[in-house]
Amino acid sequence: MTHDIYARMRDTVIAALRQIVPDLPDDIAARVEVTPTKDQAHGDMATNAALVSAKAARQAPQKIAAALVAFLGEAPEVAGVSIAGPGFVNLRIEPIAFRALLPIILANGEAYGDSSTGNDLRVNVEYVSANPTGPMHVGHCRGAVVGDALANLLAKAGYDVTKEYYINDAGAQVTALAWAAYWRYLQAIGTKLSEEDFSNEVPGGLQYRGEYLIPVGQRLAEIHGPSLAQPDLGIAAPEEWIDLVRDQTIDMMMGEIRGDLDLLGVDQHVFSSERALVEAGATDVLIDRLRSDDLIYEGVLEPPKGKTPEDWEPRPQTLFRATNFGDDVDRPLRKSDGSATYFANDIAYHASKLDRGFDILIDVLGADHGGYVPRMRAAVQALSGGRTKFEAVLCQIVHIMRGGQPVRMSKRAGTFVTLRDLLEEVGRDVVRFTMLTRKADAQMEFDLDQAVAQTRDNLSFYVQYAHARCRSVLRAAEEMFGPDAVTSRSLESATLDCLDDDAEMTLIRRLATWPRVVEAAATAREPHRIAFFLYDLAADFHMLWNRGKEDATLRFLQKEQPADTMARLALVAATAVVIRSGLAVMGVEPVEEMR
RNA sequence: GCGCCCUUAGCUCAGUUGGAUAGAGCAACAGCCUUCUAAGCUGUGGGUCGGUGGUUCGAAUCCACCAGGGCGCGCCA
Numbered sequence: 001m002t003h004d005i006y007a008r009m010r011d012t013v014i015a016a017l018r019q020i021v022p023d024l025p026d027d028i029a030a031r032v033e034v035t036p037t038k039d040q041a042h043g044d045m046a047t048n049a050a051l052v053s054a055k056a057a058r059q060a061p062q063k064i065a066a067a068l069v070a071f072l073g074e075a076p077e078v079a080g081v082s083i084a085g086p087g088f089v090n091l092r093i094e095p096i097a098f099r100a101l102l103p104i105i106l107a108n109g110e111a112y113g114d115s116s117t118g119n120d121l122r123v124n125v126e127y128v129s130a131n132p133t134g135p136m137h138v139g140h141c142r143g144a145v146v147g148d149a150l151a152n153l154l155a156k157a158g159y160d161v162t163k164e165y166y167i168n169d170a171g172a173q174v175t176a177l178a179w180a181a182y183w184r185y186l187q188a189i190g191t192k193l194s195e196e197d198f199s200n201e202v203p204g205g206l207q208y209r210g211e212y213l214i215p216v217g218q219r220l221a222e223i224h225g226p227s228l229a230q231p232d233l234g235i236a237a238p239e240e241w242i243d244l245v246r247d248q249t250i251d252m253m254m255g256e257i258r259g260d261l262d263l264l265g266v267d268q269h270v271f272s273s274e275r276a277l278v279e280a281g282a283t284d285v286l287i288d289r290l291r292s293d294d295l296i297y298e299g300v301l302e303p304p305k306g307k308t309p310e311d312w313e314p315r316p317q318t319l320f321r322a323t324n325f326g327d328d329v330d331r332p333l334r335k336s337d338g339s340a341t342y343f344a345n346d347i348a349y350h351a352s353k354l355d356r357g358f359d360i361l362i363d364v365l366g367a368d369h370g371g372y373v374p375r376m377r378a379a380v381q382a383l384s385g386g387r388t389k390f391e392a393v394l395c396q397i398v399h400i401m402r403g404g405q406p407v408r409m410s411k412r413a414g415t416f417v418t419l420r421d422l423l424e425e426v427g428r429d430v431v432r433f434t435m436l437t438r439k440a441d442a443q444m445e446f447d448l449d450q451a452v453a454q455t456r457d458n459l460s461f462y463v464q465y466a467h468a469r470c471r472s473v474l475r476a477a478e479e480m481f482g483p484d485a486v487t488s489r490s491l492e493s494a495t496l497d498c499l500d501d502d503a504e505m506t507l508i509r510r511l512a513t514w515p516r517v518v519e520a521a522a523t524a525r526e527p528h529r530i531a532f533f534l535y536d537l538a539a540d541f542h543m544l545w546n547r548g549k550e551d552a553t554l555r556f557l558q559k560e561q562p563a564d565t566m567a568r569l570a571l572v573a574a575t576a577v578v579i580r581s582g583l584a585v586m587g588v589e590p591v592e593e594m595r
Numbered sequence: 596g597c598g599c600c601c602u603u604a605g606c607u608c609a610g611u612u613g614g615a616u617a618g619a620g621c622a623a624c625a626g627c628c629u630u631c632u633a634a635g636c637u638g639u640g641g642g643u644c645g646g647u648g649g650u651u652c653g654a655a656u657c658c659a660c661c662a663g664g665g666c667g668c669g670c671c672a
Binding site: 033035036037038039042046048051054061084085086087088090131168170171172173274300301302303304311312314315317319328329331332334335336337339341342343345346366367368369370371372373374394396397437438439441442443444445447450453454455456457458459461462465468469472473475476477480513516517520521523524528529532533535536539542543545546547548549550552555556557572593594595 | 596598599600601609611613614616617618619620621627628630631632633634635636637652665669670672
């Protein structure tokens with residue numbers, strides 16, 4: 001049975017509605033909601049059942065509502081029913097029904113809030129997927145955190161989740177990377193070439209001039225000595241070294257990236273290599289397959305409207321019929337020279353995910369990839385026959401702010417650019433929490449001063465403070481009553497009738513909404529909702545805490561009233577459990593004390 | 596020119612997938628510490644939800660058009 005008392009009441013409401021409207025269509029029943037009320041004056045829950053069913057029942061909403069009132073008044077958990085507005089039915093719930101959640105929360109621990117809405121559907125969440133051409137920077141960070149939290153959230157909601165990283169280790173960029181690493185290698189073995197001399201010898205010129213490749217060059221020098229260079233330490237023929245240098249450099253850069261991910265607390269299950277896929281011939285197989293399905297043709301695209309590239313000229317390409325599946329134009333799979341496009345490789349990659357049997361593919365992407373979504377959706381639809389759903393979560397850019405000013409991305413000026421710098425400055429948990437305090441598709445400002453400030457407008461701090469206070473009370477209780485008296489097990493059997501203050505009941509009602517928050521956030525693919533739920537929960541708890549200052553009888557710990565104290569400790573412990581449950585989704589460690 | 600995202604209090608943002616009188620924090624003002632952490636809490640003021648139409652019992656939310664901001668638009672990934 002679900003722990004969501006709103007879901008249980010919804011079942012009761014629908015059962016009653018079926019008595020009133022015997023031939024109620026299922027799609028109407030599906031629209032029936034039982035929601036927490038915004039205003040306690042309206043009761044604890046409200047249902048729209050009479051409003052949504054009125055048309056199908058050919059009855060006035062008020063009339064259905066009146067009948068519902070009669071039925072629902074009989075339900076044991078219901079303390080009062082009334083009609084409001086055009087036909088809402090408001091329900092007051094027996095406080096005991098809410099209080100009964102506390103032992104359930106304590107018994108389930110952080111598993112409270114787990115849901116089965118995912119139906120064990122197999123979901124692949126692909127995120128980060130930074131090119132292995134440099135260290136991770138803040139731009140990758142948001143996608144990493146959002147993707148990781150989304151994956152955790154879906155797992156909690158009952159999906160079978162695989163977290164995946166796609167290594168873009170094929171194409172021209174990694175060749176450029178190999179040249180750049182080779183330059184650092186030549187430097188490490190003492191070449192006399194200048195950077196510009198070297199750059200002139202590189203097809204397309206030297207890219208990736210960042211200092212982060214210096215250690216890579218040194219490592220290559222340790223491994224190979226001068227054997228990859230000419231005897232005069234000049235440039236050897238590329239075919240003698242480029243494959244080796246590229247592979248070893250990619251390995252080293254991926255080592256760096258995995259190190260960064262580890263520091264961020266991101267642990268992906270699967271790393272897929274574009275190069276491995278290409279070398280196994282997956283792209284060719286894919287193109288043949290699409291061709292046999294008549295989804296490919298040789299053609300010439302129209303120039304893009306508006307701003308036409310200066311060097312535009314029509315060229316025949318191998319095109320995928322993306323427009324058959326809702327995209328705006330057909331998309332090239334082979335360049336005019338016959339080589340595969342990135343998109344072709346990426347379709348092959350997504351096809352490999354389909355082969356692994358996923359029901360839903362979710363890509364967490366930067367907003368600059370927004371235009372890419374329709375074509376990949378088209379490809380997945382074409383390949384899966386519409387059986388597999390492709391979704392994208394787009395993350396808008398993050399502006400790092402300090403003292404109200406944007407931080408320039410300049411290493412030389414001493415302002416950081418890498419993820420590692422950010423983590424060192426504010427810490428992993430604050431980074432993760434803060435990245436989840438905005439909708440992914442809204443731009444965000446990451447204020448370094450606010451991130452470490454210990455005030456209410458720092459959501460991370462405020463939530464952690466609430467948890468620390470819970471733990472502090474429980475520690476003090478152990479001193480007062482002994483450790484055995486305050487275990488979850490013993491608190492489960494506390495008598496809870498004394499929890500009747502508004503602040504206490506408000507907190508309990510908040511705890512009761514956690515399962516539906518999980519479900520709604522998972523359905524919407526919006527992990528940021530968890531952060532805001534925890535913020536609201538923390539506010540309820542801080543309010544209750546301070547009630548104990550105004551009214552001493554509401555203090556948690558009362559030595560001469562052990563029974564009432566145990567009830568309140570059960571509430572405190574349950575609050576801590578739910579905070580931990582939420583933080584676990586976000587990948588944030590709960591804080592035990594703040595000193 | 597086209598597509599996608601965004602626009603809510605002076606500022607930063609939520610808004611339970613269409614529900615009741617649109618909510619928090621910051622900033623301003625007024626209060627609360629012999630007591631479990633005052634790193635907190637309470638109260639006051641502050642809004643034509645970018646604009647105009649539409650859909651219906653009901654719109655910040657859905658649709659159309661318009662305005663402003665961001666991103667993208669073959670042979671980059």
